Amino acid sequence: MITRTPGATLRVERLPAFTDNYIWLIHDDTDAIVVDPGDAAVTIAALTRYGVKLRAILVTHHHPDHTGGVLALKARTGATVYAPAAEAGRIAGIDHAVTDGESLAFTAPALVGVQVLAVPGHTLGHVAYHDPANGWLFCGDTLFSGGCGRLFEGTAAQMYASLQRLAALPGDTQVYCAHEYTVANLRFAHALEPENPRVGAALANAEAQRSRGAATVPSTIQAERAINPFLRCDAATPTAAIEIFAARRRQKDAFTA
Ligand code: ZN
Ligand code: FE
Numbered sequence: 001m002i003t004r005t006p007g008a009t010l011r012v013e014r015l016p017a018f019t020d021n022y023i024w025l026i027h028d029d030t031d032a033i034v035v036d037p038g039d040a041a042v043t044i045a046a047l048t049r050y051g052v053k054l055r056a057i058l059v060t061h062h063h064p065d066h067t068g069g070v071l072a073l074k075a076r077t078g079a080t081v082y083a084p085a086a087e088a089g090r091i092a093g094i095d096h097a098v099t100d101g102e103s104l105a106f107t108a109p110a111l112v113g114v115q116v117l118a119v120p121g122h123t124l125g126h127v128a129y130h131d132p133a134n135g136w137l138f139c140g141d142t143l144f145s146g147g148c149g150r151l152f153e154g155t156a157a158q159m160y161a162s163l164q165r166l167a168a169l170p171g172d173t174q175v176y177c178a179h180e181y182t183v184a185n186l187r188f189a190h191a192l193e194p195e196n197p198r199v200g201a202a203l204a205n206a207e208a209q210r211s212r213g214a215a216t217v218p219s220t221i222q223a224e225r226a227i228n229p230f231l232r233c234d235a236a237t238p239t240a241a242i243e244i245f246a247a248r249r250r251q252k253d254a255f256t257a
Contacts, residue, residue: 009028009029010026010027010028010109010111010112010134011026011027011028011029012024012025012026012136012174012176012218013025013026013027013046013050014215014217015042015043015046016042016180016215017038017039017042017065018038018039018065020179020180020181021036021038021039021065021066021178021179021180022176022177022178022179022180022215022217023035023036023037023038023039023042023043023046023069024036024138024176025043025046025047025050026109026112026136027050027052027109028052028109028110029050029051029052030052030053030108030109031052031053031054031055031108031109032047032050032052032053032054032055032109033054033055033056033057033058033106033109033112034054034056034057034058034073034079035057035058035059035060035129035138035176035178036058036059036060036065036066036067036138036140036178037057037066037067037068037069037070037073038064038065038066038067038068038069039068039069040068040069040072040073040076041069042069043069043073044073044076047077053077053108054073054077054079055077055079055080055106055108055109056079056080056081056082056106057070057073057074057079057080057081057082058082058083058114058129058138059081059082059083059084059091059094060084060126060127060128060129060138060139060140060141060142060178061084061087061122061123061125061126061127061140061141062083062084062087062090062091062123062125063123063141065178066140066141066178067083067091067092070083070091070092070093071092071093074093080095080096081093081094081095081096082094082095082096082098082104083096083097083098084097084098084099084118084125084126084127085097085098085099085125086099086118086124086125087123087124087125087126098116098127099116099118100116100117100118100127101115101116102115102116103115103116104116104129111133111134112131112134113131113132113133114129114130114131114138115129115130115131115132116128116129117129117130117165117166118162119139119142119162119163119165119166120153120154120158120159120162121142121148121149121151121153121154121155121156121158121159121160121162121163122140122141122142122148122149122150122151122152122153122154122159123141123152123153123154124153124154124158126140126141126142126149126154126162127140128140128142128143128166130169130173132170135170135172135173135174136173136174136176137166137169137173137174137175137176137221138176139166139175139176139177139178140177140178141177141178141179142159142162142163142166143163143166143175143177143224143228144177144179144181144182144185145175145177145181145182145185145186145206145216145217145219145223145224145227145228146181146182146185146186146188146189146202146206146224146227146228146229147181147182147184147185147188147189147228147229147230147252148163148228148230148249150249150253151249156242156245156246156249157242159245159249160230160233160241160242160245160246163230163231163245164231166221167221167224167225167231169221170221171220171221171222171225172220172221172222173220173221174218174219174220175217175218175219175220175221175224176217176218177217177218177219180210180215180216180217182206182210182216182217182219183203183206183207183210183216185228185252186199186202186203186206186227187203187255188229188251188252188255189202189203189227189228189229190203191255192229192248192251193229193232196227198226198227199227202223202227229248230245230248230249233245233248
């Protein structure tokens with residue numbers, strides 16, 4: 001919760017959807033922006049609960065658990081739909097196709113301004129939305145707490161570069177990822193680095209939170225640099241780091257614990 005001017009308090013609300021998705025709702029008690037509304041009903045219930053008008057819809061990538069509610073929400077609210085230009089053919093209802101490096105400034109809710117970061121790997125057109133002033137990162141299925149998205153479309157080299165780009169953001173950036181995968185991710189991280197006390201503590205903490213039904217996200221970039229094995233592929237050369245990343249990603253795909 002960030003108060004910038006008297007009377008205008010910006011909040012980011014977590015809306016659980018499906019089995020493990022999070023839809024993120026940014027609002028100032030009057031106007032709202034939603035990120036990756038896979039489920040329209042969940043989003044509409046939240047708009048009613050907070051008494052806010054939906055102004056914009058930000059989409060990170062084309063998968064249905066991130067886009068399923070877009071058309072219904074647009075029809076109901078008239079919100080402007082922002083989605084990656086590279087996936088425009090696979091996302092219905094786009095008003096504004098976004099590209100890497102673009103800045104979006106919103107007037108309602110005021111004082112929200114995001115920069116578009118191309119982060120290919122999970123899908124080829126995947127983007128993240130970074131609000132540097134508020135310290136927020138909406139990263140879809142690219143970076144998760146303790147893990148990263150599967151490589152459905154891109155290469156290991158692309159995903160590694162995308163994650164390095166996110167890891168370079170300020171440490172106190174809040175990481176609003178789109179899934180509650182933290183416990184499974186940290187079990188894998190712990191198996192890889194059993195002696196890393198930060199990973200062990202993060203796993204114990206995440207398990208405790210989940211056992212009482214609490215969410216483990218948002219995380220922070222600083223925390224992810226310490227515990228996320230996909231950000232910790234240090235090697236003598238970039239090529240060697242990508243090879244470590246690719247091997248870990250394949251291991252994680254096959255990991256059950
Ligand atoms: Zn996805
Ligand atoms: Fe997803």
